[in-house]
Amino acid sequence: MAPHISDIPSLEGLPDYDVTWPWSRGERLAPGLTCVFRVRNEARNLPWVLPPILSAVQHVLLVDNGSTDGTLEVAEAIAAECGAGDRFTGLTYPHAVARAGGEHLATPATSVHSLTHFYNWCFSHVRTSYSMKWDGDMVLTPEGAGILRDLAWQLETTQTIVSMPRHPLTVVDERTGWLDLSLRFLEPWVYPMGPDFTFVKAFDWELREYPAGVERLVLQQGLCVEVKWLDADEYAHWRTEGVDFTHTRLYRKLREFEVDEAIRAGRAESLGGLVRVDAPEGVHIIDHVTRTWLRQQPRPLVTHSLPASLRERTPREQEVQR
Template identity: 50%
Template sequence: MSSRFVTIDNDEQLDDYRVRWPREFRELAPGMTAVLRVRNEARSLPWVLPSLFRALQGVVLVDNQSTDGTADVARRVAAELGASDRLLVTDYPFQVSRCGAEHLATPEHSVHNLAYFYNWSFAHVQTAYSMKWDGDMVLTVEGENTFADLSWQLENVEAVVSMPRHPLFVESDRVAYLDRYMINMEEYIFPMGQAYRHVKAYEWEMRMVPKQAQRMRLPEGLCVELKYLDSDEFDHWDSQDLFGATPRTMRKLREWEVFHALREGRVLEGVERIEAPASYDHVISYTTERWLPAQVRPITVPLDQRPGAELIPPADS
């Protein structure tokens, strides 16, 4: 093994799934690569991939036992965009522990552990920066332009970039709902050095961040996360009873409540209905290309502007 890399072995002693992680991000090629760990995301990828290829240098798609042709769809979309040479599709054939108690009970260096799965997936990146991305996250036109700029702006710095995302609950080709009460901020962009590998933490995985890293926060309106009302959006958790049990899972509780209310025909406070006009082929395209960029900021309703805010005591009381 080259001294430019460190090796992370797995408990199952499977040589083909050892992790070769770069020691120093500055030794890699400039630019940014999105890493998507996916299972059965075939219907989302036609919206997810085009903006990533326009904004970034590469995409790594790790298919974890999909049964809906996810990998074939990714290859087709890349070919249609003339980006086949910037797409790497690889398979991870192991059942990965679900978030929650199942994850906590799985040894960190097992091929079944979420953190090990992430390390193996990200180790395929050949650029200095990687971007954690999901198979249901779609950049808006603003997001695409922002990430295209970041690809070269980060070349001479060491930074971790966080961004809010907005859950978009898709009812049909014409109608979706956006939750203006959901505040979901997460770190997405990281250098690829040894100090930035993933570790087992809480109910899921966590990427390490050394003290010297700068932190950047991007504005709202750059990304939506698709939630299809006709599917099980929570099957990667072993127990939904955990939602709201800790401050870390309050966001999942809100998602769960909004999702099931909409399936029952109820629209909760803070949730806005979006209907695509006939000039758009799909509500996802309409939301990301026109509706969301046109919204007044902040998009998320601040806590002190929500109904009942007058009942919340001030912080210094």
């Protein structure tokens, strides 16, 4: 039998990091949803992030990209504690990956240092019919976990892309946080697996392709928060490296930086759309927001979105570089 040829050989000629899709090997994908994490130094967030995801999907694939805080070990321990060790796969990707923006644009799409190749390599390890991209700082509410559990079987006979709004939560301390409800940050997370749903290179980041006519499902607000820690100064490199996020394609990043600066300067109240949330004594702010506060708020939580000229454009509105 002739040796199998990789679908996307790495530019550097590293066979372990070539991309080979399961359908090219003749493998049949099992029904279900796999959540794919691409993470670096997310050990602090994982105790909140992983348990609801493990309760919601059939499999979790976590790819660690050079963490120094024991992220992979923490993830494995949490999966075991949740009785989901057999539904968790941990991998490592040891190559430095270009940051979104200029670094990404300057990196060839098939290089192991490219966001595009990194994403294709990660998702090539999925063995279920649907996959979900998820970040190591995103926490599902119990309602969100329940909806994903139901979707896993409802999507089986369809080809549907699922989008979910997320609400940025800046943690000031264990009992205090600021929730950004200024805009509806909406991004597609769940996709079918198949040759029509792989990643290609766009200007600032990777882009997942999909064929025309695919159904779109938008979930309701209040199902997910994106955690930012004020004591971590997650935007320090913006200040020291002269990073320019004023381009309209990166409005979300500009807003995150604006929120961080306002909270640090003690003027969060003056920045429209920020809501202060205080947790009861003995309850962590992340638990309070995701398990109680969001559920109790009137809907819609967010009443407006960015105009098309400012929001992060949808895949069909972005120019793709192959």
